[in-house]
Amino acid sequence: MAALKVFNSEKLRLCIRSVRCGVTGPGYMIGIRRDFSGKAKAIVFETNGKPLDVLKLHTFPLPKITDDTVLVKFLASPINPADINQVEGVYPTKPPFLSDAISSSTPLAIGGNEGAVEILEVGNSVTQFKAGDRAIMRHTLFGTWRTHAIAKVSDLTRVPYTSSEVTAVQAATASVNPTTAYKMLKDFVDVKEGDWFIQNAANSGVGRAAIQFGHLWGLKSINVVRDREDIDDLKRDLESLGATKVVTEDEIKDKGFRNTIKEWIDGRQIKLGLNCTGGESTTNLARQLSPGGHLVTYGGMARKPVTVPVSLFIFKDIHLHGYWLTRWADAHPEEKEQIVNEIFGLSSAGKLKDVPVDEVVWTDNMSDQDRLDAFKRGVERYINGSGGRKQVLVHK
Amino acid sequence: MAALKVFNSEKLRLCIRSVRCGVTGPGYMIGIRRDFSGKAKAIVFETNGKPLDVLKLHTFPLPKITDDTVLVKFLASPINPADINQVEGVYPTKPPFLSDAISSSTPLAIGGNEGAVEILEVGNSVTQFKAGDRAIMRHTLFGTWRTHAIAKVSDLTRVPYTSSEVTAVQAATASVNPTTAYKMLKDFVDVKEGDWFIQNAANSGVGRAAIQFGHLWGLKSINVVRDREDIDDLKRDLESLGATKVVTEDEIKDKGFRNTIKEWIDGRQIKLGLNCTGGESTTNLARQLSPGGHLVTYGGMARKPVTVPVSLFIFKDIHLHGYWLTRWADAHPEEKEQIVNEIFGLSSAGKLKDVPVDEVVWTDNMSDQDRLDAFKRGVERYINGSGGRKQVLVHK
Numbered sequence: 120m121a122a123l124k125v126f127n128s129e130k131l132r133l134c135i136r137s138v139r140c141g142v143t144g145p146g147y148m149i150g151i152r153r154d155f156s157g158k159a160k161a162i163v164f165e166t167n168g169k170p171l172d173v174l175k176l177h178t179f180p181l182p183k184i185t186d187d188t189v190l191v192k193f194l195a196s197p198i199n200p201a202d203i204n205q206v207e208g209v210y211p212t213k214p215p216f217l218s219d220a221i222s223s224s225t226p227l228a229i230g231g232n233e234g235a236v237e238i239l240e241v242g243n244s245v246t247q248f249k250a251g252d253r254a255i256m257r258h259t260l261f262g263t264w265r266t267h268a269i270a271k272v273s274d275l276t277r278v279p280y281t282s283s284e285v286t287a288v289q290a291a292t293a294s295v296n297p298t299t300a301y302k303m304l305k306d307f308v309d310v311k312e313g314d315w316f317i318q319n320a321a322n323s324g325v326g327r328a329a330i331q332f333g334h335l336w337g338l339k340s341i342n343v344v345r346d347r348e349d350i351d352d353l354k355r356d357l358e359s360l361g362a363t364k365v366v367t368e369d370e371i372k373d374k375g376f377r378n379t380i381k382e383w384i385d386g387r388q389i390k391l392g393l394n395c396t397g398g399e400s401t402t403n404l405a406r407q408l409s410p411g412g413h414l415v416t417y418g419g420m421a422r423k424p425v426t427v428p429v430s431l432f433i434f435k436d437i438h439l440h441g442y443w444l445t446r447w448a449d450a451h452p453e454e455k456e457q458i459v460n461e462i463f464g465l466s467s468a469g470k471l472k473d474v475p476v477d478e479v480v481w482t483d484n485m486s487d488q489d490r491l492d493a494f495k496r497g498v499e500r501y502i503n504g505s506g507g508r509k510q511v512l513v514h515k
Numbered sequence: 516m517a518a519l520k521v522f523n524s525e526k527l528r529l530c531i532r533s534v535r536c537g538v539t540g541p542g543y544m545i546g547i548r549r550d551f552s553g554k555a556k557a558i559v560f561e562t563n564g565k566p567l568d569v570l571k572l573h574t575f576p577l578p579k580i581t582d583d584t585v586l587v588k589f590l591a592s593p594i595n596p597a598d599i600n601q602v603e604g605v606y607p608t609k610p611p612f613l614s615d616a617i618s619s620s621t622p623l624a625i626g627g628n629e630g631a632v633e634i635l636e637v638g639n640s641v642t643q644f645k646a647g648d649r650a651i652m653r654h655t656l657f658g659t660w661r662t663h664a665i666a667k668v669s670d671l672t673r674v675p676y677t678s679s680e681v682t683a684v685q686a687a688t689a690s691v692n693p694t695t696a697y698k699m700l701k702d703f704v705d706v707k708e709g710d711w712f713i714q715n716a717a718n719s720g721v722g723r724a725a726i727q728f729g730h731l732w733g734l735k736s737i738n739v740v741r742d743r744e745d746i747d748d749l750k751r752d753l754e755s756l757g758a759t760k761v762v763t764e765d766e767i768k769d770k771g772f773r774n775t776i777k778e779w780i781d782g783r784q785i786k787l788g789l790n791c792t793g794g795e796s797t798t799n800l801a802r803q804l805s806p807g808g809h810l811v812t813y814g815g816m817a818r819k820p821v822t823v824p825v826s827l828f829i830f831k832d833i834h835l836h837g838y839w840l841t842r843w844a845d846a847h848p849e850e851k852e853q854i855v856n857e858i859f860g861l862s863s864a865g866k867l868k869d870v871p872v873d874e875v876v877w878t879d880n881m882s883d884q885d886r887l888d889a890f891k892r893g894v895e896r897y898i899n900g901s902g903g904r905k906q907v908l909v910h911k
Contacts, residue, residue: 211830397825419825426822429793429815432837434607439835441828 167208229262334361398423563604625658730757794819
């Protein structure tokens with residue numbers, strides 16, 4: 120299947136070059152048309168607001184490919200929390216509002232930051248990619264909730280694996296959540312094999328990645344999740360990824376539970392905590408840290424501030440930090456590329472399992488209304504939690 | 516005056532040596548008796564609880580001086596927050612409860628950690644001190660709310676200044692508050708001349724010391740205090756110590772005030788915040804920090820936790836730490852001695868002004884009840900805030 124895809128793409132590339140050279144043939148042209156009608160469709164917003172209120176579908180002709188750009192077809196684009204916050208207008212980075220560029224009389228912003236694409240056509244001077252190659256977005260703010268785009272080479276990071284080695288969804292979800300988990304486990308504390316870390320929202324994309332990296336690197340983990348009906352299934356699920364212990368928020372807030380944790384860690388230290396929530400859960404996390412421990416906040420799911428008793432700072436010497444992947448990624452694109460490639464390698468070797476996904480499926484012949492409705496259902500599932508499943512727009 | 520004191524003490528030392536050698540003289544003996552009756556009086560507690568309920572006065576004979584100990588007379592001992600917390604039983608370090616050693620049938624703890632003493636008599640093998648020397652406590656938990664004690668040489672740090680250069684109160688209050696301020700300004704951020712720091716409780720002992728060190732080291736400071744009737748007087752007072760700006764909690768919690776601060780700092784950064792409160796004041800402090808700034812908590816006056824929005828961690832890269840002087844001092848007694856000596860030097864040069872003090876005066880011929888009542892009045896003033904004035908037990 121992968122070989123066939125490459126073959127087809129290679130044919131397509133030949134075709135495109137041929138067209139430019141004035142050598143046309145009906146078979147090749149059909150190849151292009153099958154992949155791209157000349158118009159792109161995107162999920163956009165004209166004003167910030169509640170996503171279900173403000174998101175719209177917009178169809179627009181793409182500009183012509185130039186010597187140094189490429190035409191890409193989107194394969195998969197997740198709906199990440201930052202994307203939703205950008206729609207709401209509460210995120211510090213904001214996508215550009217475009218009008219002429221997307222043939223709209225009113226300025227519109229295209230949602231989405233992360234995504235995997237297939238190169239359909241490359242400009243004459245482009246040597247880094249060929250048709251059929253796959254890539255992910257190198258930077259945020261591209262606007263990835265769409266079908267097609269003209270991109271600069273510098274917008275893209277190659278995926279050096281076939282689609283049977285690294286799926287489109289794996290590629291589309293590698294650069295944010297797993298990379299965040301990777302960096303937080305490495306950057307704040309000099310953790311050594313056998314050390315413990317603790318995290319809440321352990322069922323999230325970052326949480327699952329942290330469990331697996333920890334397991335691969337010899338770290339032990341205490342994973343806090345909200346109680347739920349199928350808690351035993353979830354515990355087994357996370358344990359199968361390599362979680363050492365899985366506990367509920369209710370369990371960990373009980374003061375007596377500290378003795379249980381003390382027994383678990385058996386004289387070792389909990390030097391690092393990863394916090395995705397804010398509120399009470401964060402307080403409970405901070406209390407479990409060993410003296411001198413570090414708590415890193417990377418999300419605010421509970422929409423409540425981080426609240427930590429004064430005594431933990433003074434007498435337990437706890438340190439609090441934040442982590443924002445975008446800041447680091449913008450400053451260190453090469454290092455990010457290295458880590459993403461390492462993640463692709465782990466995915467292809469089966470050592471990094473996919474986050475559970477709900478697919479928002481777009482097919483070529485769907486109506487605009489159906490595309491929008493399907494996308495909004497995905498957003499609705501995101502808002503409702505969806506049992507920790509990531510919503511991903513997938514083009515079939 | 517100082518010269519006379521040294522002279523007298525020297526005589527006293529000769530006297531004591533003479534006594535041991537069997538050479539006595541009435542004048543010298545009167546000298547000893549004037550300083551010490553053989554019995555010590557101390558503020559003690561039998562159980563933890565509210566200080567006004569549990570503090571008692573206890574009189575007990577001191578053990579005889581041995582070859583390697585010294586007899587000291589207390590000159591001044593502050594009532595610090597940690598002391599009160601120890602009485603309440605809510606502090607992580609706890610003074611020992613003694614019975615035989617202080618001739619009590621029920622175990623009693625002597626309160627107070629910081630203090631300045633005069634050496635009255637030294638054991639035969641003691642070379643580091645002579646009678647008339649002054650010293651402060653080298654460690655915490657000595658129990659300094661008392662008149663006299665037998666101390667080991669290792670319990671004491673010499674005050675290498677005369678009483679006219681460094682007063683007893685200055686000596687007695689140098690090792691906790693100014694040292695805390697000194698370390699917090701130096702240890703967390705590489706602040707450079709012209710950089711700003713911000714602090715709440717700027718009228719506290721630590722706050723006043725931080726203002727002065729900042730001023731001496733070329734740092735600018737924004738100093739937050741609670742609003743009060745005499746706010747203009749307080750502003751002038753702190754400005755006279757070197758405060759660049761003094762603002763009230765009400766002013767700083769107004770979002771519009773950020774523009775004022777922006778104008779003040781004029782493109783420079785606020786890299787460091789010093790937090791003595793917890794609660795809303797801390798949140799306001801954290802909001803003023805420049806991206807990448809560090810907030811150090813050293814007190815919890817508001818008895819509320821530290822609460823900081825998630826976004827400040829993730830998007831502003833704020834870091835939170837705690838500072839507990841005792842941890843550092845116990846691990847680095849030599850460094851502490853160096854810093855305390857530097858502080859003495861600054862005090863003697865008039866570069867570090869005294870914190871405002873309310874004296875709890877004990878005189879030689881006071882009744883036990885009067886001593887206890889006077890001390891409790893000091894505790895009461897401490898509890899009521901006393902306009903930021905430090906309560907210090909002074910022996911006259």
